[in-house]
Amino acid sequence: MKIEAARPLMGRRLLVAVTGSIAAVKTPLLVSALIKAGAEVRCLVTPSAARLVSPVALASLSRHRCYQDEDQWNSSEPRPLHVALAEWAELVIVAPLSATSLARWSHGLAEGLLASLLLACERPVLAAAAMNTAMWSNPAVRRNWQELQTDRRVLPLAPESGLLACDRIGDGRMVDPKLIELAVVSGLLQADETGRLQRDWQGRRLLVTAGSTVEVLDPARLLINRSSGRMGVLLAQAARLRGAQVDLVHGPLKLPVAWLEGLAAYPVTSADEMQNMLAQLQSKADAVAMAAAVADVRRVNPAQTEKLSKDCLLQSFSQGWEQVPDLLAELVLRRPVGQVLLGFAALTGNEAQIQQLGEEKRLRKGCDLLMANPIDRPGQGFEEDFNGGWLLAADGSIRSLPVTSKLALAHQLLDAILEVQVVISAPS
Numbered sequence: 178m179k180i181e182a183a184r185p186l187m188g189r190r191l192l193v194a195v196t197g198s199i200a201a202v203k204t205p206l207l208v209s210a211l212i213k214a215g216a217e218v219r220c221l222v223t224p225s226a227a228r229l230v231s232p233v234a235l236a237s238l239s240r241h242r243c244y245q246d247e248d249q250w251n252s253s254e255p256r257p258l259h260v261a262l263a264e265w266a267e268l269v270i271v272a273p274l275s276a277t278s279l280a281r282w283s284h285g286l287a288e289g290l291l292a293s294l295l296l297a298c299e300r301p302v303l304a305a306a307a308m309n310t311a312m313w314s315n316p317a318v319r320r321n322w323q324e325l326q327t328d329r330r331v332l333p334l335a336p337e338s339g340l341l342a343c344d345r346i347g348d349g350r351m352v353d354p355k356l357i358e359l360a361v362v363s364g365l366l367q368a369d370e371t372g373r374l375q376r377d378w379q380g381r382r383l384l385v386t387a388g389s390t391v392e393v394l395d396p397a398r399l400l401i402n403r404s405s406g407r408m409g410v411l412l413a414q415a416a417r418l419r420g421a422q423v424d425l426v427h428g429p430l431k432l433p434v435a436w437l438e439g440l441a442a443y444p445v446t447s448a449d450e451m452q453n454m455l456a457q458l459q460s461k462a463d464a465v466a467m468a469a470a471v472a473d474v475r476r477v478n479p480a481q482t483e484k485l486s487k488d489c490l491l492q493s494f495s496q497g498w499e500q501v502p503d504l505l506a507e508l509v510l511r512r513p514v515g516q517v518l519l520g521f522a523a524l525t526g527n528e529a530q531i532q533q534l535g536e537e538k539r540l541r542k543g544c545d546l547l548m549a550n551p552i553d554r555p556g557q558g559f560e561e562d563f564n565g566g567w568l569l570a571a572d573g574s575i576r577s578l579p580v581t582s583k584l585a586l587a588h589q590l591l592d593a594i595l596e597v598q599v600v601i602s603a604p605s
């Protein structure tokens with residue numbers, strides 16, 4: 178289980194194409210990460226990319242020769258290379274995608290190995306754009322980028338803001354290779370047999386909470402729990418990659434910061450801060466997923482300035498505590514018409530006990546769906562890459578969700594939310 182978790186791309190065939198943007202210097206890191214995740218990787222560089230990143234480095238990291246334009250009509254290749262590679266790959270990654278390659282692709286031009294391969298390709302293509310801020314905001318580039326979004330086989334990753342090689346701070350930085358790796362795994366899950374990607378969350382807004390909340394005991398000590406925030410953040414990214422607008426309210430997280438790229442993220446610390454942020458964001462959302470592990474109790478009057486001695490700390494455990502308000506139950510009371518609410522419950526016990534405790538909790542909180550998952554089985558739950566359990570619905574149904582990666586589970590939960598949304602918004 179551990180080995181599979183570390184190798185989510187085992188045996189998958191990926192083609193990494195590099196085009197002429199300075200972000201190309203980061204692509205070797207991506208290739209190395211994909212190989213470590215178990216993928217079979219082939220690389221291709223355009224002529225300008227070959228001046229920025231060494232084809233030799235890409236060949237060593239991918240354990241295979243790196244293709245260039247002059248290989249396209251090589252007499253030793255039995256079939257046209259652009260067609261053979263397009264058919265070989267399960268998913269193509271263009272990272273970085275430069276303004277020139279974007280323009281060629283969106284206009285259907287076939288000059289060069291990559292341009293002709295992209296036209297011949299019937300599999301999903303993940304496109305991570307990178308360029309100077311002024312180029313990215315140029316109307317011609319915006320039009321080409323918009324054009325690309327109409328293709329259901331393309332998973333577009335718009336650049337992030339940051340310090341660029343041209344010394345400007347602005348939009349144009351290629352997303353982090355760690356996020357590209359996550360999007361690759363998601364793209365393979367989202368693609369149907371014709372290579373088209375799910376876009377069923379387009380036009381919808383999801384509000385997600387993730388991580389733990391933190392309560393102060395004194396200036397030196399905190400009350401926190403084991404949540405890494407993985408389930409909530411993967412749910413947020415999976416929804417975004419399916420076209421949703423996502424607001425992520427999160428406590429401290431134990432995962433790569435790159436996984437937050439592209440999300441509207443609102444960091445909070447205490448349950449009070451989370452409650453206030455949710456109150457501001459709830460009305461805009463079509464669905465809310467409460468994956469955060471909210472602290473159950475807090476000190477009524479935490480010591481703000483003076484550190485408690487060991488004796489005072491021990492004494493403080495027996496008095497002066499209160500329950501944290503139930504944020505999910507409050508969201509249910511305030512929900513706008515048609516909003517779907519998903520809760521989570523980390524539970525221990527056998528299947529029947531978990532289902533019973535989960536159903537009691539779902540009824541108490543009033544949410545439409547509750548994901549009840551065991552945390553007393555090795556390899557799943559808190560701080561793990563895998564999770565599974567039972568999805569309890571307001572219509573009394575119980576769906577078994579066998580242990581799988583948290584990203585795959587996120588997609589299953591997004592499917593379930595949409596199913597409920599269809600039912601509650603159907604005319605009665």
Ligand code: CTP
Nearest residue numbers: 467468469471501502503504505520521522523
């Ligand atoms: N939750 C919440 N506010 C709280 C506690 C929990 O919104 N103060 C949400 C969690 O985000 C989760 C669901 O409620 O979606 C269930 O969390 P859990 O900790 O299992 O529920 P509790 O109400 O704390 O139940 P228990 O008394 O068993 O600890």
